[in-house]
Amino acid sequence: TVDPGRAALAALVRTARAEQTVGAVRLVDIAADADDTAAVAAVRSAPGEDVSAVRDGGAHVQRLRPVPEPDALTVPREILPVGGTALLTGGLGGIGREVAGYLLSALGARLLLTGRTPEAGLGGERREALEEFRELGEVAYVSVDAAEGPALEAAVADAERRWGRPLDAVFHLAGADVRDHWDALEAHALTAETADGLAAMMRPKAGGAQALEGLLAARPGTAAVLFSSVNGFFGGSSFGAYAAANAALDGYAERWAAEGRAVRSIAWSMWDRTGMNEGSPLAAAARHRGLRGIDPARGVQLLLAALARPETCLLAGPDPANAYIAPYVTGVRRRGPAGPARAAYSPPEGELEREVAAVWEDVLGVERVGRDDTFFVLGGDSLRVMRMIGRLNERFAAALPVSAVYDHPTVRALAAVLS
Ligand SMILES: NC(=O)c1ccc[n+]([C@@H]2O[C@H](COP(=O)([O-])OP(=O)(O)OC[C@H]3O[C@@H](n4cnc5c(N)ncnc54)[C@H](OP(=O)(O)O)[C@@H]3O)[C@@H](O)[C@H]2O)c1
Incomplete structure (x- = not known):
């Protein structure tokens, strides 16, 4: 079974590589009962890999596989039927509003939206969106921290009584705001990051997933859709804690899928003009590294495509042809570290x-x-x-x-x- 905490390590290793914290760093996942000699040989057989696993005497490496988008884009019944019920943690955030709007208008879903802010304290766009949603359909908003299991359970049980049916799906969007990192990149490099900084990123995502695990245990038929980030796979300079939290989220998805639940974890690149990345000064850096911006309408399309695919963990946004992404894509052999080759030396003039x-x-x-x-x-x-x-x-x-x-x-x- 997958340990989500350990799943987070890969993101820290890739962040350390990107930040050049240390000369060399690798993560090797070796089963407790593995033969040491075979394990060392297997690790040696995969030089240049930042993350590998040894199983049955062989080395396994992580690769992405491009998958086609399905033609028919609707939410599959086993995730959320027409008129179904859904919990959206962080549902009034930028992406949450896009998703809620779609589920209400296209599926006539009944929604329970959560966030930490009390309803009376919701300002501007969030308040307006909530008013608009209530005109569109049956929408409740409850102020509850995603990591507070008992409070979340109480809010869902209350909604289920009103709905007269169990919860069909959870869309877990709660995520700590990363905006304060933009002016403090040095402070969030791995060598400077604090335990509090890590905990702040972990709480809504991994803490939230842990709370959801309790909620889902009593609801075997409830589907889960987790909103993760490409940083969880690639790591991210000055975003190590955020990257780790997202990798943990992907780990929860793998664990739940192995238990037979309908679950997707979608690791997004930046959404344009939406939510926590609105106005990010790092958008150009992300694009350069092949992490394409996602227009909100395209984001909803990609969400539907991901829900229609059978895979549990999907990345949405990366350009597989980009020099930084290609080495992680299946079928492309890694030659040295990811990225294009250095130009022949000609001295500065x-x-x-x-x-x-x-x-x-x-x-x-x-x-x-x-x-x-x-x-x-x-x-x-x-x-x-x-x-x-x-x-x-x-x-x-x-x-x-x-x-x-x-x-x-x-x-x-x-x-x-x-x-
Ligand atoms: N925007 C992007 O480009 C992008 C890219 C990749 C991944 N994602 C992921 O997608 C998700 C949604 O992102 P977004 O852009 O919509 O972010 P957002 O606008 O900042 O919304 C996040 C929401 O989460 C809520 N929240 C934060 N901590 C919480 C907690 N402990 N418990 C409950 N709710 C909590 C916030 O409401 P309160 O403050 O009221 O609690 C907020 O409404 C996030 O998980 C994010 O990491 C976003």
Whole structure:
């Protein structure tokens, strides 16, 4: 059986790699009764892999498999029938509102929405959405923390009495706001992250899933749809705690699926103009790494596609052809770390290029940066982008936006912008 806590480790390892916290880090999952020699041999047989498992004397690695989208896009009956009942934790958040609106208008579903905010405290968009939903159908909102099992159970039992039928599905969207990370990337790198920071990310997602596990135990026919993030698979610079929480969520999905439940965990890349990523300064960095933005209408389409697929864990948004994604996609052999190859060395020309190259060498910890080197190929992540642009702005009393390096990613091009 899957241990969701351990599932979170892979996300921490990939975050450590992305942040270059340590020279080398690998996660090897070895069964307790494995033969040591066979295990070591199996691990050696998969060099360059960041995450592998040894089972029956052989090494297994994680790969993504592109799957086609089904033609007919409707919510399958076994997840939520027409007129069915659903709990949406975090249901008044940005994505929750899109999902609730769809379930109400397309399925005539009866909904129980939750969040921590008391109804009287709901402001702006959330209050308006709730009023609108109540005109569309039967919608209740209850203020309850997703990780509070007994309170959640009481709210659901109460709704079931009103509905006169059991809960058909849970859509678990509760997630801690990551917006405060944007101005504090250094503070959320793995070497600086605190136990409180980790707990804050874990509580709504993994704590919420644990509470749901209790709720679901008494409701074997209830389906579960978990809203996870691509960070859970790929890790994320300065988002290690968030990544771990999402990987744990995927772990719960695997565990419930193994018990025979209808369950999906969908790991999204950023939704455009929606919810916690609205206005994110990291959108350009994500796109560069093949994590495409998702228009809300497309998001609902992808949700329906994922529900119609038989797989438990799906990623929505990554571009399998992107150089950072491709090494994780089945059929593509990994050659060294993920990402495109480094350009042949040609020395920086002129004072400006030499200064830019020197800042890059310092920020990236790389020697002999050439004028055609690309910041991201040398291991630049969003945290290092911020540091590097900050250093250049200070040095040249300039005001380059962070996006400059995405549009002009080589030393030569960035120096030209500075000049
Ligand atoms: N937006 C994206 O691009 C994106 C991408 C990948 C994954 N996701 C995932 O999708 C889910 C929804 O995201 P979103 O963008 O809609 O976020 P959002 O707008 O911030 O909504 C999240 C909701 O969760 C609620 N919440 C937070 N902590 C809670 C807790 N402990 N118990 C109960 N409710 C809690 C919040 O309401 P209260 O403050 O009232 O509690 C809020 O309404 C999240 O799990 C997120 O990680 C989003």
